[in-house]
Amino acid sequence: MIKDFKAGIKVCQAVLVRVQKVGNSSNGGVFARGMLEDNSGRIAFICFDAMLVDKLRELEGPTAFMMGGNVDINKFNNDMMLQVVIQRLENLLPQDDISNLLPHGDFDVEAYKTKLANYIKAVRTPGLRMLLETIFSGATYERFVTNPAGMRMHHAYLGGLLQHSVDVTGLAVALAEQIEGVDKDLVIAGALLHDIGKIREISAEIGFPYTSEGRLLGHITMSCMMVQEAAAKLRLPSSR
Incomplete structure (x- = not known):
């Protein structure tokens, strides 16, 4: 070592x-x-x-x-x-x-998977709930719980994206509970999805290299595209 x-x-x-x-x-x-x-x-x-x-x-x-x-x-x-x-x-x-080349975070992956599932279940708005269930399924879900959240700067280890997104959601919910008139469902959905494009931007392979798509578009643009694609598939209206 x-x-x-x-x-x-x-x-x-x-x-x-x-x-x-x-x-x-x-x-x-x-x-x-x-x-x-x-x-x-x-x-x-x-x-x-x-x-x-x-x-x-x-x-x-x-x-x-x-x-x-x-x-x-x-x-x-x-x-x-x-x-x-x-x-x-x-x-x-x-x-x-x-x-020795695949960094692992010091956290309970299964516990964070459970937290993710519980946040999705807590969303009561039908359209948002369907959107989250659609995106966090299949191959997208598997990549989400495996990918790092960064190459080196933060949460640069397997499962880092899962940990980062769930922790951000926890902070966002805690703040939402202190402010009147906040749509908590929208807060949860936004927090869980804010970095979803990183599954296309950063590879979980050795070294966590950026993909060609990631270098060209970046995770913010790809996050928006993924949400838009899922919403179109579900035929959700553009506004609630």
């Missing part, structure tokens, strides 16, 4: 590689640098091997590899931070252990 890396040791493990720069070194060679990640943390890397640099140059986003190299102190960093000098980079095989 990256958190256990110490200067002077050789390492070999599955890591997520994020390339930040590829360029030419002062001696006429080439280099690539960036970050290596696993569930325990992150560490900088540098690579001078021309063949590996070419491989890294072709990456379109965060990619998992079986990595081998030496841990050293980055003498060009004022903080004298550790870095890995990569000497080997191989594609993962089916038998490779990659459990």
